[in-house]
Amino acid sequence: MEFNSDIQSVLKGGYHCKLCDIHVPNKASLDDHLKGRKHQKLSSVRATRKAQAESSLFVTGFARETSQLQLIDYFQHFGSVAEVIIDKKKAVYAIVQFSEIEGMQSAFSHSQHVLDGQKLCVKPREKKEFRYIPKKKQDPRNLHQCVEHLSQELCQAASVNEQMHRVVESFQLSEAEKEVRNLLVELLQGVFTEFFPECCLQPFGSSVNTFDIHSCDLDLSLDLEKTKTFQARVKGSSDQAQECRSEDIQSEDSILSDIDLFTASTAEVLDLVAAVLRKCVPGVHKVQVLSSARLPVVKFSHRELGLQGDITINNRLAVRNTRLLQLYSRLDARLRPLVYCIRYWAKQKHLAGNPFGGGPLLNNYALTLLIIFFLQNLDPPVLPSVNQLKEMACEEEECVIEGWDCTFPSQPIAVHPSKNTENLCALLAGFFSFYDQFDFSGSVISLREGQPLPVTGFLSKTVGEEELMEQLGKAGDCSLKNIRLGPVNLLDPFELCHNVAGNLNERTQKGFRRECEEAAKYCRSLQYQRKSTKGKVWGLVRLFEPLGGGTQGLSRDTERELAISIPFKAAMLPDSVRSELLLARGLFRQLWFKKVCQAVVGVLQDVLKCSVAPSDKPVKARVRQEELEHGEGTDCAASAHIGPVNEDVKQDVSVTDCTLPAGENGLNVQEAKNSCACPSSLIKECSPQDTVLVGLKRPLCRDDTLVSPPNKKQMLDSATMQPLAHWHCLLWHRVWVGRRKVRHNLLKSLREASKPEVGGIELETCVTKSIAQENEEAQKLLEFSMEAELLGCTDDTQIILKFTPGEDHGGLFQDFFHFLESFLPKMTEKLLAKLK
Ligand code: UTP
Numbered sequence: 066m067e068f069n070s071d072i073q074s075v076l077k078g079g080y081h082c083k084l085c086d087i088h089v090p091n092k093a094s095l096d097d098h099l100k101g102r103k104h105q106k107l108s109s110v111r112a113t114r115k116a117q118a119e120s121s122l123f124v125t126g127f128a129r130e131t132s133q134l135q136l137i138d139y140f141q142h143f144g145s146v147a148e149v150i151i152d153k154k155k156a157v158y159a160i161v162q163f164s165e166i167e168g169m170q171s172a173f174s175h176s177q178h179v180l181d182g183q184k185l186c187v188k189p190r191e192k193k194e195f196r197y198i199p200k201k202k203q204d205p206r207n208l209h210q211c212v213e214h215l216s217q218e219l220c221q222a223a224s225v226n227e228q229m230h231r232v233v234e235s236f237q238l239s240e241a242e243k244e245v246r247n248l249l250v251e252l253l254q255g256v257f258t259e260f261f262p263e264c265c266l267q268p269f270g271s272s273v274n275t276f277d278i279h280s281c282d283l284d285l286s287l288d289l290e291k292t293k294t295f296q297a298r299v300k301g302s303s304d305q306a307q308e309c310r311s312e313d314i315q316s317e318d319s320i321l322s323d324i325d326l327f328t329a330s331t332a333e334v335l336d337l338v339a340a341v342l343r344k345c346v347p348g349v350h351k352v353q354v355l356s357s358a359r360l361p362v363v364k365f366s367h368r369e370l371g372l373q374g375d376i377t378i379n380n381r382l383a384v385r386n387t388r389l390l391q392l393y394s395r396l397d398a399r400l401r402p403l404v405y406c407i408r409y410w411a412k413q414k415h416l417a418g419n420p421f422g423g424g425p426l427l428n429n430y431a432l433t434l435l436i437i438f439f440l441q442n443l444d445p446p447v448l449p450s451v452n453q454l455k456e457m458a459c460e461e462e463e464c465v466i467e468g469w470d471c472t473f474p475s476q477p478i479a480v481h482p483s484k485n486t487e488n489l490c491a492l493l494a495g496f497f498s499f500y501d502q503f504d505f506s507g508s509v510i511s512l513r514e515g516q517p518l519p520v521t522g523f524l525s526k527t528v529g530e531e532e533l534m535e536q537l538g539k540a541g542d543c544s545l546k547n548i549r550l551g552p553v554n555l556l557d558p559f560e561l562c563h564n565v566a567g568n569l570n571e572r573t574q575k576g577f578r579r580e581c582e583e584a585a586k587y588c589r590s591l592q593y594q595r596k597s598t599k600g601k602v603w604g605l606v607r608l609f610e611p612l613g614g615g616t617q618g619l620s621r622d623t624e625r626e627l628a629i630s631i632p633f634k635a636a637m638l639p640d641s642v643r644s645e646l647l648l649a650r651g652l653f654r655q656l657w658f659k660k661v662c663q664a665v666v667g668v669l670q671d672v673l674k675c676s677v678a679p680s681d682k683p684v685k686a687r688v689r690q691e692e693l694e695h696g697e698g699t700d701c702a703a704s705a706h707i708g709p710v711n712e713d714v715k716q717d718v719s720v721t722d723c724t725l726p727a728g729e730n731g732l733n734v735q736e737a738k739n740s741c742a743c744p745s746s747l748i749k750e751c752s753p754q755d756t757v758l759v760g761l762k763r764p765l766c767r768d769d770t771l772v773s774p775p776n777k778k779q780m781l782d783s784a785t786m787q788p789l790a791h792w793h794c795l796l797w798h799r800v801w802v803g804r805r806k807v808r809h810n811l812l813k814s815l816r817e818a819s820k821p822e823v824g825g826i827e828l829e830t831c832v833t834k835s836i837a838q839e840n841e842e843a844q845k846l847l848e849f850s851m852e853a854e855l856l857g858c859t860d861d862t863q864i865i866l867k868f869t870p871g872e873d874h875g876g877l878f879q880d881f882f883h884f885l886e887s888f889l890p891k892m893t894e895k896l897l898a899k900l901k
Pocket residue numbers: 269270271272274276278281282284382383384386387428429430431565
């Protein structure tokens with residue numbers, strides 16, 4: 066192989082290609098590299114650049130206002146000019162590139178050049194060695210420098226309020242950046258009109274909703290409704306069109322004749338849009354159609370402007386909700402700084418952003434809605450609910466899109482200013498406490514109502530749907546049953562069947578809450594509120610520390626309790642249970658608690674062959690203010706029990722013994738309350754049929770006024786009673802040891818047709834039986850107590866199962882608990898799903 070000047074052999078072995086800045090280990094790889102695409106492409110780019118440089122002149126001395134065209138005109142006399150580039154900033158020099166080297170030679174040999182009375186200085190273009198500079202991905206050092214710079218600036222501010230304004234100033238788009246975006250929209254509108262007559266391209270999202278930041282996407286909606294009408298018109302008058310073909314019709318012929326907008330799918334339309342972008346818009350590249358997204362989209366980049374854009378078709382709801390965000394932003398000047406700071410905080414904590422599109426994190430729209438919702442829930446509120454806005458709109462402002470009521474006033478003047486005078490520093494801290502204490506799994510966040518709605522209203526596919534739709538003020542073609550319930554339920558303000566946070570998983574939701582808790586705690590410190598006199602970081606700077614850096618560790622994580630959490634997963638429950646919970650309304654938590662307790666006991670007894678008996682051992686109580694206020698003694702609250710679980714329950718972990726005694730909601734609250742007064746007698750007399758919740762206590766509402774404004778108390782108040790239950794358990798077999806192997810052998814030995822579901826109750830019961838048979842003479846292996854506590858209302862709805870081992874000389878309990886941690890929630894979920 067012949068060596069070329071790009072290749073150097075390396076002392077330590079292998080070769081280095083200077084052109085591609087690449088190391089290859091041996092000659093064979095070098096051969097491959099030289100024939101490869103990258104090397105070939107760079108060689109060809111270098112050759113072109115060299116030829117261009119050889120046929121170019123470096124020109125100075127022209128007047129500042131001289132245009133590109135004037136220069137082309139002048140140098141055209143010496144040969145065909147391929148391109149003229151004027152230095153953008155100062156217009157001091159220009160590069161004139163001729164199509165042929167002869168043109169350049171002719172111009173260079175000319176003795177004197179004069180343009181508009183100015184003497185030009187003309188030199189051959191300096192020849193620079195071609196260097197390949199790899200595309201900058203994102204230089205973390207630069208990013209670091211930016212954050213460093215911002216941190217220094219923030220530390221110098223006088224107050225948190227000032228810091229928040231500085232964050233806005235450093236992130237928001239400059240006027241020039243906005244202008245560039247407008248120009249691109251105009252350019253695209255022009256091009257699309259050629260192909261889709263009467264179309265309308267409308268920007269939405271962060272470019273225009275007042276929460277713009279450098280490098281934010283350019284979201285565009287291409288509205289083709291008028292183009293459809295146009296197409297129908299043209300088709301209808303095709304005879305006349307034959308006679309006099311207008312220009313419009315010619316353009317219709319070119320692309321619209323290929324497609325019928327009335328019948329075409331969005332994906333087909335997007336393919337056309339992508340083709341137009343690729344072929345007709347200068348500077349546009351990386352065009353990609355994503356037709357499987359919730360809203361199919363064409364993504365593109367603009368090389369020179371360094372912009373990324375998304376085009377969706379007829380996305381009128383997004384255009385409208387962008388206007389709503391604009392209105393909210395104009396209604397109260399505190400919203401903008403809050404949004405900028407919380408978005409940045411969320412990005413730093415890896416809670417929001419989804420850098421690669423889809424993902425389990427909050428998107429910026431969802432995060433903004435959460436902030437608005439928080440401001441609607443303050444007392445007095447900073448922002449009105451969407452329903453209140455609707456009331457303030459006049460007739461001309463009425464707006465219905467795809468069946469959804471999107472009415473609100475177009476001008477902020479129509480809305481009374483807020484009476485709330487809290488400053489930014491307090492509001493930011495309030496946001497964190499609000500969501501630290503929010504019951505995500507038990508509520509649906511409704512900006513429409515401006516308050517949380519109990520999730521039960523969304524559980525049943527049929528019952529209550531109409532009523533709820535009415536309550537929410539509309540009926541669209543999509544019904545509530547389509548709502549994707551998840552760990553966070555955040556209703557879109559218009560499209561009421563869309564959970565904007567439906568992509569979040571439990572991990573992200575827990576992360577969000579944990580970070581809110583961490584931030585709320587920090588915001589109570591002086592370090593947040595006051596500027597450091599010793600030049601230390603303070604205020605927002607510490608709040609913005611990236612995840613993993615700086616403040617770490619909260620009690621929740623560090624104190625390792627023997628506790629297992631069973632979260633409320635509405636979406637996983639069978640329809641029958643959903644309907645029951647719906648009927649229980651505000652008491653749905655208690656009903657769910659009862660069902661879960663029965664399922665947990667079922668898993669321990671049936672699947673793991675433990676002995677489980679209700680225990681009347683009082684559980685240590687946490688005295689709460691509310692209990693004292695209600696005159697309920699600590700003992701009473703602590704002695705809460707669920708009815709005994711005996712053989713009957715064991716045999717039937719089903720709705721029959723969960724059916725609640727009479728009462729408006731199926732729950733006998735009075736009985737439950739009375740039971741507080743004489744807990745022990747009730748425990749003893751309880752039969753499985755009247756398995757009732759006794760000993761109800763109210764959880765601590767850290768800031769009732771903040772979390773629950775008076776008008777929503779009615780909805781959630783009854784849900785604040787919180788039951789406890791406890792059991793005494795005996796374990797007879799080492800059910801966790803070799804379980805996987807036993808399971809594997811069992812599955813192998815069974816015929817395909819009779820194989821139980823993998824991971825199901827039946828199989829796991831057989832596995833335990835097998836383990837038990839191997840160890841015929843069962844002895845008591847472990848003794849432990851289990852306590853179930855229901856959380857909710859000011860926390861996520863969940864049940865915490867706390868375990869306390871008895872004597873454990875062999876140190877077995879830790880192993881057993883470790884096994885239970887994953888086994889118990891999974892199996893409980895399976896049993897719950899079997900409820901009919
Ligand atoms: P983004 O989440 O991208 O928000 O949604 P953004 O404010 O533009 O932030 P960047 O682009 O990440 O900086 C863009 C727009 O898409 C619509 C909303 O109009 C939102 O402003 N959208 C988004 C919805 O209508 N529904 C959704 O679930 C998500």
